[in-house]
Amino acid sequence: MADAKFEALLRLGDNALILGHRVSEWCGHAPVLEEDIALANTALDLLGQTNLWLEYAGEVEGKGRSADDLAFLRDAWDFRNVLLVELPNGDFGQTIMRQYLFDQFNLLNLRALTESKDTRIAEIAEKAAKEAAYHVERSRGTVVGLGDGTQESHARMQEALNLLYPYALELFITDEVDDEMAEAGVFPDPKSLEDAYLVAVAATLQEATLDLPEAHFGHRGSGKDGRMHTEHLGHILTQMQWLQRAYPGQTW
Amino acid sequence: MYAQMVKSTGKGVKTLDEMEPEERAFQEKVDADIRIEPRDWMPEGYRKTLIRQIGQHAHSEIVGQLPEGNWITRAPTLERKMILLAKVQDEAGHGLYLYCAAETLGVSRDEMTEMLLSGKMKYSSIFNYPTLTWADIGAVGWLVDGAAIMNQVPLQRTSYGPYSRAMVRICKEESFHQRQGYDIMMKMAQGSEAQKRMAQDALNRFWYPSLMMFGPSDANSVHSEQSMAWKIKINSNDELRQKFVDQTVPQAEYLGLTVPDDTLAWNEDKGGYDFAEPDWDEFFDVLKGAGPVNHDRLEARRKAWDDGAWVREGLLAHAEKKRSAKVAAE
Numbered sequence: 001m002a003d004a005k006f007e008a009l010l011r012l013g014d015n016a017l018i019l020g021h022r023v024s025e026w027c028g029h030a031p032v033l034e035e036d037i038a039l040a041n042t043a044l045d046l047l048g049q050t051n052l053w054l055e056y057a058g059e060v061e062g063k064g065r066s067a068d069d070l071a072f073l074r075d076a077w078d079f080r081n082v083l084l085v086e087l088p089n090g091d092f093g094q095t096i097m098r099q100y101l102f103d104q105f106n107l108l109n110l111r112a113l114t115e116s117k118d119t120r121i122a123e124i125a126e127k128a129a130k131e132a133a134y135h136v137e138r139s140r141g142t143v144v145g146l147g148d149g150t151q152e153s154h155a156r157m158q159e160a161l162n163l164l165y166p167y168a169l170e171l172f173i174t175d176e177v178d179d180e181m182a183e184a185g186v187f188p189d190p191k192s193l194e195d196a197y198l199v200a201v202a203a204t205l206q207e208a209t210l211d212l213p214e215a216h217f218g219h220r221g222s223g224k225d226g227r228m229h230t231e232h233l234g235h236i237l238t239q240m241q242w243l244q245r246a247y248p249g250q251t252w
Numbered sequence: 253m254y255a256q257m258v259k260s261t262g263k264g265v266k267t268l269d270e271m272e273p274e275e276r277a278f279q280e281k282v283d284a285d286i287r288i289e290p291r292d293w294m295p296e297g298y299r300k301t302l303i304r305q306i307g308q309h310a311h312s313e314i315v316g317q318l319p320e321g322n323w324i325t326r327a328p329t330l331e332r333k334m335i336l337l338a339k340v341q342d343e344a345g346h347g348l349y350l351y352c353a354a355e356t357l358g359v360s361r362d363e364m365t366e367m368l369l370s371g372k373m374k375y376s377s378i379f380n381y382p383t384l385t386w387a388d389i390g391a392v393g394w395l396v397d398g399a400a401i402m403n404q405v406p407l408q409r410t411s412y413g414p415y416s417r418a419m420v421r422i423c424k425e426e427s428f429h430q431r432q433g434y435d436i437m438m439k440m441a442q443g444s445e446a447q448k449r450m451a452q453d454a455l456n457r458f459w460y461p462s463l464m465m466f467g468p469s470d471a472n473s474v475h476s477e478q479s480m481a482w483k484i485k486i487n488s489n490d491e492l493r494q495k496f497v498d499q500t501v502p503q504a505e506y507l508g509l510t511v512p513d514d515t516l517a518w519n520e521d522k523g524g525y526d527f528a529e530p531d532w533d534e535f536f537d538v539l540k541g542a543g544p545v546n547h548d549r550l551e552a553r554r555k556a557w558d559d560g561a562w563v564r565e566g567l568l569a570h571a572e573k574k575r576s577a578k579v580a581a582e
Contacts (some may be wrong), residue, residue: 024324024333027340028317029552031560033348033361036317040341044334051330068329092563118297145570146563153566243328250443252328252386252436 003116004180006061010070010189011177011224012109013053014081017071019102020046031092042099045131052124072199072244076233078124083223084167086094086233090160093146093153097160100139101168104200105150105193106139107132112188121186147208158210165213172197175225254312254376256402256467257539258305258485260475261297282483287413290356296489298482302412303357303364304373305484310350311368311375313343315549319383320392328386335432336389343424349421353414369554381461383419387440387450388458393433395455395462395500401426402496403466406486415484434503441507448508455504456512458528466493468532498524 024043030036054067065073084102089095112130113125146153172194183188205212223229243252267537268276276291286454289383302568317340324340327333351361367373383389404426408419440451466489467489469574470476504511538546 012415023326024337027321027324027337028314028344029556031556031563033314033344033351035560036344038339040337040344040452044337044341045332047334048405051334054330059367071330072328092560142567146566148573149566149568149570150562152562153569156562158468241327242326245444249443250328250447251439252332 001184002060002062004177005186006057007058007177007225008181009057009121010080010171013050013057013067013070014079015102015106016046016053017050018079018081018233018236019085019099020044021240022085022087023095023099025089026095034149035092037092039095041248042135042138045128046133049124049128049131049168050126053086054121056124068244072241073185076229076237077226079229079233079237080226081221081223081233082166082170083228083230084166084170086230086236087164087167088224088232090163091156093156093161094160096139096142097157098164099135100143100166100204101201101220103132103135103139104204105168105171105197107136108193108196108200109190110194115189117185120210140171143204143210147205155211157208162213166215166217166219169217170219170222170224173222173224175222187217198208254316254403254465255305255308255372256273256377256465257477258301258308258426258479260301260369263478265478265481276368280480282411282481285411285483287416289413292386295476299357299486301479301482302484303359303402305353305479306350306354306357306415306418307359307364307367307373308375310347310354310364311373312379314349314368315375315379315553316396317343318549318552319379319381319545320389323386323389326386327389332436339393339432346418346422346425349418350415351451352419353412356414365557369550371541371550374539375445375549377538377543378461378465379547379549380538381457382545384457385450385454387437387447387454389457390436390440391399391453391454393431394437394503395431395433395458396465397426397433398500399462399465399496401430402492402499403487409483409486411483413512437509437577438579439508441509452509453527455509459512460534463493463496463527463530464532464535466490466496466540468535469529494524495526501525 020043023039023046026036026039027043028036030039050071051067054070058065058070084098087094087098107129110125110129114122114129116122116125143157147157148154150175172190172191178187178190182189182192204210223233253567266275268279275295278288278292278298281292288298310430313580320336320340320343325334327336351364354364355361360370364373368375378399383392401423404419408416408423410416410419435449437454439445440454468489470489476485476488480488501511501516515526515528516524517524530558537543541547
């Protein structure tokens with residue numbers, strides 16, 4: 001049980017960490033000042049969530065690892081994030097589409113987690129769900145605005161969707177960790193969120209005048225159980241972990 | 253100071269007797285510390301100088317995101333990463349308040365951005381220096397924000413209402429930025445040999461560029477004289493630089509770091525430090541584009557602007573569609 005809970009908490013923490021890292025890469029480079037502010041805000045919220053999830057993961061593991069130890073001292077094979085969040089930012093459309101596809105899942109997942117039998121998880125989820133609700137509102141609004149904007153913005157958003165949608169569906173591939181946690185009432189079964197997710201996404205895409213890609217499959221990456229990642233993750237880690245690796249054991 | 257070498261009318265300051273009645277009434281308000289608001293009459297030179305000054309300050313906030321953004325993805329702990337993100341987010345917010353203040357003078361944010369990108373408007377010379385190690389993020393907060401605060405605190409009393417109000421909001425956040433910068437320096441200065449070395453190296457590289465932030469000595473500058481008469485500049489560059497040195501030297505001593513100036517000495521008579529002037533040739537070269545990262549900074553802003561054009565157009569087109577749909581429905 002402790003092992004599965006540790007794994008499941010890493011999945012939450014790593015998704016937030018890696019996506020937060022990607023979003024923070026935009027800092028100072030966004031198309032308009034308001035977006036610079038909003039993206040920094042999103043990254044900040046995600047890193048705050050990371051801190052809470054990984055701190056708890058370390059406690060559950062019971063080996064004395066802090067949130068920082070988990071973030072900065074694990075190698076790629078120990079990361080449990082889905083492939084979607086480690087993909088490069090691409091253009092702004094790709095970034096915002098990735099954000100929406102994740103936010104919509106994150107919100108449903110966090111809302112379900114507020115019912116967790118683990119009160120610590122329920123409390124963290126309560127706080128994080130409020131942030132996620134705001135994130136969805138913003139990323140959804142931007143997806144709609146750009147999807148139903150000019151011909152160019154529409155084409156770019158469709159392209160982003162075609163690329164990212166199969167990655168998003170990885171969020172619903174379940175394994176024995178999910179089964180064990182769902183049975184214990186600690187985490188929701190990801191499958192149980194899929195219908196609500198597809199309905200919400202379909203409504204957004206309709207408003208955005210975008211077409212759902214026909215192929216309905218999740219990429220067989222399975223970043224969430226750590227068996228596979230893209231090549232991008234290693235490069236994220238070389239950057240993110242560099243100081244901690246080059247000067248180990250220091251106070252910063 | 254985020255505004256340097258702001259050109260004013262280029263003429264000497266007029267006396268009240270030399271002014272037409274309108275201008276005289278304006279100047280009397282300024283002298284009486286009554287705020288000038290956007291709809292009030294103002295001399296054209298006042299308006300233009302303010303646009304240059306506020307614009308330069310706004311651009312500095314925006315370009316200033318880049319040297320710090322350079323370390324967000326490499327910050328050494330989750331907490332440091334969050335603090336830095338929050339700080340850079342604040343800076344973008346400051347840019348926004350300032351552009352809004354400048355817009356009340358009849359120039360749009362897009363126009364100002366175009367002027368920045370074409371090189372017609374400047375940003376502070378300090379942001380043309382790179383952040384090479386993590387200690388530089390400490391030094392930027394401690395020295396660069398420290399120098400900015402020196403100038404911005406008095407500007408809360410500046411004569412132009414929207415500028416003064418923007419400055420009040422900005423100052424509240426800047427002092428937090430400076431404290432977190434100093435906190436990074438403390439950790440580094442008390443840390444390992446390598447960390448101490450980084451801290452000293454950061455001070456060595458940022459000391460003189462920070463002194464340059466106040467601009468050259470303005471004893472003989474007609475621009476400064478006019479700006480001070482209009483109360484859009486409150487203290488002279490030299491006064492502020494002295495204040496900054498007097499505040500910063502004891503802080504460096506507390507950290508156990510050495511200010512890279514052999515001539516630095518306490519002067520009992522003036523109640524302040526004697527210190528070496530920065531290399532003003534370097535300052536003028538950097539303003540002209542010869543700093544180590546001028547090209548990178550402007551290129552990053554140009555790329556953000558050009559690559560983002562489709563986004564701005566897309567969102568605008570969508571807003572138009574919604575507006576027409578609403579009109580059609582009514």
